[in-house]
Amino acid sequence: MNPSAQPPDWDPRSADVQRGPIRAYDEVAQRCPVAFSDMLQWSVFRHADVMRVLLDPATFSNAVSRHVAVPNGMDPPLHTAYRQVIEPYFSAQRVDAFEPACHAIADVLAQALQGAGEVELMESFALPFAVRAQCAFMGWPQALHAPLVSWLHKSQAATLAQDRPALAALAQEFDGIVEGLLQTRRQAGAAAPHDLTTALMQETVNGAPLSAADITSILRNWTVGEIGTIAAAVGILAQWLAGHGDVQAQLRAHSALVPAAIEEILRLHGPLATNRRVTTCPVELGGRSIAAGDRLTIHWTSANRDGRVFDQPDTFQLDRDQSANLLYGAGIHVCPGAPLARMELRVALQALLAATTQWQAAPGGGAVPAVYPASGFSSLRLRVQ
Template sequence: MAPSAHCPHADWDPRDPSVQADQIAAYDRLRDTLGVARSDMLGWSVFGHADVLRALHDPQAFSSAVSRHVAVPNGMDPPEHTRYRALIDPYFNAERVQAFEPRCAAIAQALALAMAGQDTVDLAGAYTLPFAVHVQCAFMGWPAQLHAPLADWIARHHRASLAQDRPALAALGQRFERRVAALLQERREQGAGPEQDATARLMHERVDGQPLSDAHIASIVRNWTVGEIGTIAAAVGIVAHWLAHHADLQAQLRAEPERHDEAIDEILRLHGPLVANRRISACPVQLGGRSITAGDRVVLHWTSANRDPRVFDAPGTFRWGRKPEDNLLYGAGIHVCPGAPLARMELRVALRALLAHAPQLAPLPGQPPHRAQYPAMGFDRLPLRLR
């Protein structure tokens, strides 16, 4: 990974083919050699566990207000963030997650059954992405007709992000807002109450006594949709890929379903489903021996932090009994993922259905998976043998 030619002070280029060929290995090398590195594409990238935690727990120095566009609540700082986070957290409480689990499990079962008679399959196309899209639409109360458009939107957004194509990203954002506006208008015409679905419920929420604007609702929904579909699809594929290559662990999880949650978290520590989150420095700060000035872009790399040997003994090895609080799979601090309970349930039912209907997950010789590129993780093609 040579320094970027575009910026004389850059340490690396996130779009370099050697990085995209294996993001995990590239980020590990950057963590171990530099800790904090600069690129013209991302600004400052933070790779070490301690440095990531420092930024997460200091929102005054590392602001989340990184864009001129409204971003609820991920792009907000206290006290504004606190008010909107109080509105959002109940959508993912234990009662609502438990109530949604049967619907989620039925989606996983239907998709797994559709593959059951096949010897081999591209799991990314047949299971992981459809599961994530179908579940998200069910959670939001959206029709099945949106499955294909949403999957296409996510793919286009990933390509535009990698290319740093600002006009394309702006157009995609506008397209998403128009779709949400149409869904809201449909519910207004129906006189939908908050009990109808999560989309209608957002229309009836208030912050500081005022209803949410359509722009704020679209921002919340976009955050849930982009984050949920991309990371859940990646996570299911990562877990399946790992088990296909570790037959002993696969056999253990078939015999001991009560260990699924811990196993999923540990596999996703090894190969995270989300690359990074953005911050902006609100003041001059020293981090990892580098001088960051006020207004600099800062990117926190979850995957490399979760593989830091200073925190995790034998970080590239699956181990039972690691300390859950060290795993940054769902972040930490005030911006810890509010949807973590929902995501854990979804991953559990997806794994349960897959193991129930695939007698043996195994790699296909001569057909390696294709790794996803930034800003995605996991695999966008995952050929596996099912029996």
């Protein structure tokens, strides 16, 4: 299938976009709500257009890659079968049971910041928190923390460069890590640890055991989904609160307000930039004619800053109705990990607030925006008291 040949409406790699991605997307969304670029093909910015894409998987398919991606790269009916296997792993019961371990991880990291003065928050808190939480949730050893951080950095660089050979090598590297974990459990037999990884190895889908490729793909998606978004989200929350000392003080005094504040700050600046779809037939969207086989990119934060849906979209409103917030998506691919993510972010932010009396941007700024497809900050220097 040939994609539409179009003159580009914008350039996602331009210096302007990289300096301030959120503002740049807002500007393109105003001018051209469904915009073509050579890098992404069709970018969808408006809330109504994004909802139309999310709620019509027959027209807007998730089969965007020839590589297996369970369940993100699947359409119904296969997608439905795999979702049924995955969803129980993020039940309220499982998330509640994991919360004390998550607290312990966040507290140790937050307390290390006490009296530290100036810190780089991504490397000293956000990334280690995300990696340690994910490993603890899955039952993985501490020895994996450093390799996973390094893998994430390399994966983001290769995705940005659209370096296919590097991405293929990285996928293999991840598969090797997971294969080691599975092998240990196979060899242990009945003595294998009673953790989520062992449980996943015993699942069936449509009456057949999950294949090794399925398990690896599921674990890759959970791990990349968790580490990338949780680390980015922690950085975004800390940076926004650094510039809003009044809200920081309010949350320190009333920690019950933390969950609502998280949803609203991440509506203003989402930790996940985009997801993709491919059309199965010709379609009109936002006044543009899109051919069958064209690629679409959903821009989550732009949809969440759409003034047609959110009153004064650029302002922080703690009591805002969040029912239209697309932070975790909508429709059949809505984030299954959302209950875990919400708990982890609440615990991380409460630990940071409890271990400190105040933080602000380090002198001279200190926030370096991450480069697409990453979101949030690649570096965040804060003065912590």
